[in-house]
Amino acid sequence: MVILYITLNTDEEARTISRALLEKRLAVCTNWFPITCAYRWKGEITEEPETVLIVKTEPELYEAVADEVRRHISYTNFIAQIDVPKINNEFASWLKEEICPQSENSADR
Numbered sequence: 009m010v011i012l013y014i015t016l017n018t019d020e021e022a023r024t025i026s027r028a029l030l031e032k033r034l035a036v037c038t039n040w041f042p043i044t045c046a047y048r049w050k051g052e053i054t055e056e057p058e059t060v061l062i063v064k065t066e067p068e069l070y071e072a073v074a075d076e077v078r079r080h081i082s083y084t085n086f087i088a089q090i091d092v093p094k095i096n097n098e099f100a101s102w103l104k105e106e107i108c109p110q111s112e113n114s115a116d117r
Contacts, residue, residue: 009095009103012063012073015045015086022061025080029063034073036106037064066107067091 016022022040029035038061045058063073067089074087095103 009092009100010065010067010070011090011092012061012065012070013086013088013090014061014063014077016040016059016061016081017083019059021081022059025061025077026063028076028080029065029073032072032076033107034069034076035063035065036103038062064103066103069107 014025016025019040019042022038026035026038026040029038040059040061043058043060044055046053046055048054065073070089077085077087
């Protein structure tokens with residue numbers, strides 16, 4: 009299992025992408041929440057609101073998830089994979105039941 013940490017502009021983007029990932033069985037569960045992002049841009053420090061989407065999935069589905077995100081938004085955003093070395097057995101079983109193997113997802117795209 010991995011967690012994908014994705015930054016978006018709004019809760020609505022997160023909701024839309026989340027539903028698409030779940031419908032395509034590219035994720036077993038998602039969470040999103042508002043954050044404040046601070047960064048340096050063209051020599052200035054900027055702060056603005058963002059939304060983080062957390063996607064619980066399998067490592068081999070990273071590209072399929074990233075492609076789905078790009079289908080819904082046009083701007084460059086952050087998509088990072090965080091490896092999860094251990095999870096509880098019950099969650100692992102649910103994950104395996106709910107997420108289609110990569111070969112089945114390829115047929116949907």
